[in-house]
Amino acid sequence: MLHFGADYNPEQWPEEVWAEDTRLMKEAGVTMVTAGIFSWAKVEPRPGAYDFGWFDRVMDNLADAGIRVCLATMTASPPPWLSRLHPEVLPETEDGRRKWPGGRQHYCPSSPVYREHATRLVERLATRYAGHPALDTWHIGNEYGCHTRQCHCDVSAADFRRWLRERYRSVDALNEAWSTAFWSQGYDDFDEVLPPRLAPTFANPAQQLDYWRFSDDALRQCYLAEQAVLRRVTPDVPITTNLMPNHKPVDAFAWSEHMDVMALDYYQDPYEDAPHRTAAYNFDLMRSARGGQPWLLLEQAPSAVNWRPRNSPKQPGRMRLWSWQAVAQGADAVLYFQWRQSRGGAEKYHSAMVPHAGTDTRIFREVSDLGRELASVPEIAGTRSTADAALLTDWNSWWALELDSHPSTALNQAEINLAHHRALLDAGVPCDVVPPDRDLSSYKLVVVPNLYLLSQENAERLADYVEGGGHLVVSFFSGIVDACDRVELGGYPAHLRRLLGIRTEEFWPLDEGQHLTIGGELTGRADLWSEAVDLEGAEAVAVFEDGELAGRPAVTRHTYGEGTAWYLGTRLEPTALRALLDRARTEAGVAPVLPNLPAQVQATVREGEGGHFLFLLNHDETETQVSLPTPMRNRLTADSAPTTHITLPAYGVAVLVPSPCGD
Structure with a gap:
């Protein structure tokens, strides 16, 4: 099936709301949620003092409702006690300013203290929920490098020197690689090397380049440390993390080697001119990173976000269109941030499947309609696309x-x-x-x-x-x-x-x-x-x-x-x-999917054991017609008859399958 759902953060709500959550999830067609992303402080309120009882009930409720869980390792945002007891885990900017708690991702990726506490939590988490009927996939961390792209603290400096020793073996080789004969930068010992901190003028370009490489590797080592625990305790459960689009700090190709399935968070800007083009590039990259394997859209917005200077809602029909675009380009899951819109916190104006106004809303009706649509074509899951x-x-x-x-x-x-x-x-x-x-x-x-x-x-x-x-x-x-x-x-x-x-x-x-x-x-x-x-x-x-x-x-x-x-x-x-x-x-000799395709109409193909599917997506605000090479049926229309011409309304979508001979 094509999974459908959202980030689920029950710790934000009293427990009496949870039963309503699962009831409404079934009504909306939810089949999977990502749970636990920001639950560390709730499950470990004090060092080594774990309280999983409440989360047990969350997992059991979801299992009873038949909803699968992409279970997060809860390590994306450390609890306040960690930085109080170990301030050395906090990251620093290139000019020596410390980043403090109060947001999220307030940790130095190179910190051994952070990694020790994170893996200790993951060990408890994996041991407790191994074999749980709701567990479907592991979700390590969250949006690596989103807020702390690089850290320039002394802990990172020491780790950078270790990384350089492994890469170059000798300080002479480092000097050669970094062209340190220029501007009297020659090093006599690795201990003299620092991160590219704020300098009077241009920092050494090779040093900067290596620091990008090192910083990406440091983030990946956090991921791999947790992955090693999960592989040992739950070897048969797939593992992923949610990457970000056009994200310079994280090399998606390097990370793909360590992910069982690619996953992406993608938030189109309704104010952008033709936002489907930027999305299409990122979706193609996700599909290609693991050789055409289907991927997961782990986050998108049902409507507006909260973090741009001006946050437009998605016009009616666009959420559906952009969700289907992800599927058309290889996604086997469509999830949102988040299930229930927060009352407080920095993301309280970020839309959710259940808005502040409740279920009698355009947003809840639209997402529920999409859930039913996705459920009507389960055979798409697992199919793939090819390209010349x-x-x-x-x-x-x-x-x-x-x-x-x-x-x-x-x-x-x-x-x-x-x-x-x-x-x-x-x-x-x-x-x-x-x-x-x-x-x-x-x-x-x-x-x-x-x-x-x-x-x-x-x-x-x-x-x-x-x-x-x-x-x-x-x-x-x-x-x-x-x-x-x-x-x-x-x-x-x-x-x-x-x-x-x-x-x-x-x-x-x-x-x-x-x-x-x-x-x-x-x-x-x-x-x-x-x-x-x-x-x-x-x-x-x-x-x-x-x-x-x-x-x-x-x-x-x-x-x-x-x-x-x-x-x-x-x-x-x-x-x-x-x-x-x-x-x-x-x-x-590279041909388009369809000849004479109208402007602003996107055509893609997915095929496999589930069949052959032609997706047509009208990214224009006006109706348009598309000619088909052979008679086809629209799987999204119950009474669809075979046709060689299809009319797509504004922001319309069609999922077409070949018509059997004789129809």
Whole structure:
């Protein structure tokens, strides 16, 4: 089945409310809740003094109602007594300011004291609820790196030095990697190394890059410490944690190796223009991180959130549409934060399945209708999607790209990725989002929005892909530095020069608001970036028509082996980028899910033992019609007859299945 539910926080309410909770959950079609995320202070009010009795009753109530539990390890927000007794667990900013209790995530990820108390709690929790009939999945921590992305305290400094010793083995190797001959930064001993704290000017870029790596690893070590306990006590229970979208501190690909199922929290902004595009990129990444395995949408909002400067409710129909978008892109669960809207606390104005006004509300009616809809198509669960196109991204390159003291600090990895993904999404083309070390042989088209940091090994992998007949599109400022943020010499883009058939001598970043015109086989405008590109075997598909680089190549195409490699030496406006990727994918033989798909309509396919499902989602506020290649039935309409044309109302959704012969 497709699971449906919410974060459940019964500790916020008197126990007499709990029976009403389970009754209303059944009415709304809830099949799973995440419970216990912020329960540490309630189950361990004093060090070593545990009170699980109340939580036993919660688990039993849910089991009696037939509701599964994604059980949190309760370690996301330590109780006040921990920082009172051990103030050294509190995190510090790069300028030495301590972050105090009163919110959440007030712990240093490197703190051995925090990890000791957290794993002790998890041991008790796992032992107590192992074999409980409600237990379905373990949920470790919560939104790692959301509020404490990095800690710069002395505990973290010591852990960073340990991490560096393991990585480099000798201080000489560290000096070489960090280019410490520059600005008299040479170290004589690892004990001299500090985190990149507030400095008079630019901190060492390789030091900053390694601190991003270390901080991600420190957060992951917290997760792995708890995971080890759960694996030992409950080896057959799946384990996950909820990642965040476009979340720079946490390398989703590295974490995916340690998760049994990917899980995401996603909150669309109704004020954003076409928010489904940003969602689509993140949903594709979740689906791709574990090779197409279905994933879990563990949090979304039924309506408004509380944490933006202005928090709009979701217009009628949009919550349903965006929920189905997650399912269409591989989700096997749709959950909300949270079940019952809080009376107090920082999130009291965050919407919930049961609002302040109760069940006679638009929100409760809409979520209940969705619960019934999801329950009507249980066979979707477990089905998968495939794609002929892939977009490459890499967290190490992201961290390096956005460091200071670059030709331009206006480069934003998330924005660059989204622009390239949008061109495929709007064309109706399925797209995986994968790291550069993934096997690319199954893809007809591979798009590289930016890989500023690129190892020689991964560059050779791209070359082998194209030489074997693949089609590759690489955008600007890629292949510039090695793993230590040292420039590869001899002309940019170093290891990609032969593959792309070009050489870049000099970067010409554009000023804010500055635009250039390009002409040739591809026309349009460009902004943000330009490069002085020389041809070394490639052909110019478009040239700059104005500016300092007038007449120089802006977009190139190069035949390499049996395949083709494109290079974009600038940021193309959306229309021009779409035209370029349309040409590249057509040459590669990559087709959309449906031809002539109306603008703002998204089409995806999931298939497997449960059947073949075509999802159509109308992200427009007006009605539209879609032509189908063969007669199909809409599974969301009880009396649906086979049709080759379907009308989608504003924000409408259809889940179509092939019509049996003779219908």
